[in-house]
Amino acid sequence: MGLLAPRGGDLRPGEKVSEDPLDWDWGHWRQALPGPGQGGAITALPVSAPQVRTLENLVPLGWVQDEPQSPSAPDRQARAQEYFLHLADGAFLTQVMRLIDPTPWRARPPQSQQGDERLRLQTLHTLLQQLRTFYQDDLQQLILMPPPNMQLLARDPLTEQGIEEMRKLLLLLLGAAVQCERKAEVIERIQGLDIETQTVLASAIQDVTQGPRVVLNLQWGALAELHPLELTRVLQELSSQLRGLVQERDASVERLWELQQERELSSPHGQLSPEGPWDNRQHLRVQLADARGQARRLRQELEEKSEELLDQRQELQELEAELRRLRQEHRAVAGEARLAGLYRDELDAMREKAARAERLQGELSALRERLPALERCRGRLEEEQAFSQALLDSKTQLEGQLESARARAQHLPQLEKENLQLRSQLEQVEEERERERQQLEELQQEKVLLEGMLRQNLGESQHLSWEEEQEPNEAPNDPAEIPKSLSYEVTEVTSSRLLALERENQELRRRLQEALEAPGEPRSPGLEQKNKALSKEVQRLGAELEAQRARSSQEREELSAALLVEKEQLERELRSLQEQRHCEGSLQSQGDPGAWAQEQQEALAESGRRLCQVEERASSLQEALLRLEATHAKALEGLTASQEARGRLEQELLRLRQELEQQRLEALLLGQLEAEVQVLEKEREALQAELSQAERELAEARGSLEAERQRAGRQAEQAREATEELRASERELGTLQRGLEQHKAALTQLEGERGALEAVLSQAERERRVLDKEIRRLRAQTQAQEEALAEQGHRAAQLEAQSRLQALELGGLRETAQRLQELEQESKGLREQLAAERKASAALREELLSEKVKGQEREADLLRLREQLERREEEQRLLEEQQGTQQSQYQSLEQRLESSFREMLTLKEEKIGTLRSRVEELLILNQHLGKELRQVKSSTGAPLPEAPGAMEQGQGNPEPVPGLRAEPESDTLSKHLIEVERSNAALLAEKEALMGRLGQLESQLGALQGELLSLQGQSGGLREESGRLQAQCGALQVR
Helix, strand or coil, X not given: CCCCCCCCCCCCCCCCCCCCCCCCCCHHHHHHCCCCCCCCCCCCXXXXXXXXXXXXXXXXXXXXXXXXXXXXXXXXXXXXXXXXXXXXXXXXXXXXXXHHCCCCCCCCCCCCCCCCHHHHHHHHHHHHHHHHHHHHHHCCEEECCCCCCHHHHHHCCCCHHHHHHHHHHHHHHHHHHCCCCCHHHHHHHHHCCCHHHHHHHHHHHHHHHHCCCCEEECCCHHHHHCCHHHHHHHHHHHHHHHHHHHHHHHHHHHHHHHHHHHHHHCCCCCCCCCCCCXXXXXXXXXHHHHHXXXXXHHHHHHHHHHHHHHHHHHHHHHHHHXXXXXXXXXXXXXXXXXHHHHHHHHHHHHHHHHHHHHHHHHHHHHHHHHHHHHHHHHHHHHHHHHHHHHHHHHHHHHHHHHHHHHHHHHHHHHHHHHHHHHHHHXXXXXXXXXXXXXXXXXXXXXXXXXXXXXXXXXXXXXXXHHHHHHCCCCCCHHHHHHHHHHHHHHHHHHHHXXXXXXXXXXXXXXXXXXXXXXXXXXXXXXXXXXXXXXXHHHHHHHHHHHHHHHHHHHHHHHHHHHHHHHHHHHHHHHHHHHHHHHHHHHHHHHCCHHHHHHHHHHHHHHHHHHHHHHHHHHHHHHHHXXXXXXXXXXXXXXXHHHHHHHHHHHHHHHHHHHHHHHHHHHHHHHHHHHHHHHHHHHHHHHHHHHHHHHHHHHHHHHHHHHHHHHHHHHHHHHHHHHHHHHHHHHHXXXXXXXXXXXXHXXXXXXXXXXXXXHHHHHHHHHHHHHHHHHHHHHHHHHHHHHHHHHHHHHHHHHHHHHHHHHHHHHHHHHHHHHHHHHHHHHHHHHHHHHHHHHHHHXXXXXXXXXXXXXXXXXXXXXXXXXXXXXXXHHHHHHHHHHHHHHHHHHHHHHHHHHXXXXXXXXXXXXXXXXXXXXHHHHHHHHHHHHHHHHHHHHHHCCCCCCHHHHHHHHHHCCCHHHHHHHXXXXXXXXXXXXXXXXXXXXXXXXXHHHHHHHHHHHXXXXXXXXXXXXXXXXXXXXXXXXXXXXXXXXXXHHC
């Protein structure tokens, strides 16, 4: 909303046009006002004053939009005039006052329409009353500045005086806004304006809150803490203010008298004609004398009544002082009640802390008790870690053995190749043996042929026997020495070689026996070394076998060569024998045949002996060959035994691999079992923690619900007391209505009998009675206050009883702590069972392979139990959510009860305000009556020559004065009666609403108690279910 340019010079925001400290930034309107004789038309109205902008930030106007930057002057003028009329209408200011003082019991002005003067006046008048009440009751300040003339503002708002009255009203609203409960928001809105506006508003706020001529602070409690000089200054300012107030009062009274005198003089005197018959004058003189006598009597009675009225006024002042004292005591008691509430909250907090400290002490003792078990568990864990480390070491060792076995397995193809080579070599040796056997068979055949030839030669040489007899000792010497020496050497060589082969065979048997005995210790620490030694032994045996094969083949070659040599020698001998026989035959044919026969016999005997020797040598060679074959067979058996030992070693290696894998699986399963045991332990601890948490929350919910129930009972009692007070206020309202009816009757009597002073006195007497009733009512109020104090003492006793109940609850909490300790002991027993189960798990490791199916079933059971636990956790979470919703319902119930209590307090304060306003109206009415009596006295105390004038004044003047006074008084009383009826209807409606709300609260309390019982049942069911699940979990762990 921009600033609209005025008709005169350009005035910036914040520019001062008056020396009055309260006249800030309103010179725009004064400069834009018309001069005399212009009919009150306004050419331009700026609407950007700081006060208006502040109030716009408080309550935004829905119909006021941001205007263009440079509109035309007539549009700005019409817009400004419409906006100012909207301000003067009172709706916007009423919204601002509702923000400042949101008290519901104070009278709300009716929503006036623009142009309706009567509703506008009623709205502004109610707004001013609400402002004055807010300053006096809430801020404890007395408004000293002249109040704004609402009649002028409602009748002529677009005049200079109307704008001045609007300035005063906005100033009071600004002062109330910066001192209300929402002053932080107001200050924040003010800080959002520009710097110049903030400066102007700051100076205005300082003037309206600290100015000595604007408001007077009625809070004297802080004066005792002031310095004497400061106290002297404050008292001087107060005395000067009171002196100025007395002077203004005197001036206003004098001005009021002058106006009354002018009204009496300006009244029409010529309505009654002075001319008349003499009888009328005489009659009037008699009436005048009677009236004078009656006036004297009435004057005396009036003096007496005035004295009584002064006494009653003094008593009324005393009662007002007593009422103020009681109000202060009520505020003090309310502060003490708040302090008692704070102390009660602190007491609850301390009790909670004490309970928490006891609970923590119990937990600390339980943890201390658990320390030895934890130490034992730590030792067992270290043992398990050492065992697992040993398993890891054995695992690494077995992995090394496995790697070496794999390396040896890689050498298996090479060994198989060597085995094939050895087999091929054995086959070659067997082939050589077959060839040698064939050669031996050939030699035997040749031997048979030689024997046949020898027999033939023997048959032919019988005749030479006599020669043999002659030479018995000559024939076998030379030819037999060489073969004998050759056969002997061959026999010695073969026997020595056979002995060496026998020794090597025995050595091989011993080594094979050691190699066969070596795999009998598969679990010995030096298994790998033995395996390596065996492999080396097998290699060495293979090399020795090769060497033996080479030696055997060499020996076979040598034997075959020796046999060939012997065969050649035999052949040569046979040839020599044949030649000898041929020579002998020739010699026999030529010489002596007996000698030749003898020589032939000798030669045959020698050849027989040589043949026997050859046969023996051949048999020995056959035996040596057989022994070689046996040693070769034994070597082959040793090789097969070594291969079988190698196979056994491989089988042992495979068995060790299987055992390693089995141990690895056992280690994995052991880790899984330990992890599952830890998970189960954690789940059990979590379940136990959740159970304890649920028990604590249930106990807290019980305590809070019991406190809520007691608080609801107290609030219900307070509501019943409030209803009783409301009934008392209704009775008082009925008395007030009867008093209003009496006042109406008094007004009608004054209108009907204007000159009847007896009726006035009787009316004064009735008013005195009413005042007596009011005094009695005030005394009854004081008694009610005393009863309230007694009731507060009773409440203090109730608080003490409640503290005793809380002590009992503390005992119950201690019992719950004992139960928790018992639960801790049970958990300790469970931990011991778990330790025993861990010990049993070491035995269960050996049976793990056979229990796989059962383990799967247990895993299924555990999964099912976990699902059940998850469902229980979900139910527990839902239960916690329900408890949270119930807690929110409790909080909302407490807020509603507090709001109802505040409403009752506001209703009580409203009744006090209406009573005070009623007392003020009665005082005003008494003042009016006193003024009328003084006027009557002044009119009856005139001299005789002025009798006609006095009579005219007595007959003419009193007629319009009461009429003039009665009309506004009747209007105000009728308005007041309408307001009282409306307030009565509002009070009845609020009473019915309170009763209905009380019934709703009682029903909600019953429903909450039912829900509490259901929650207790659910908690018991959850406890049983948790116990059952723990039992199942323990049974599964035992299995």
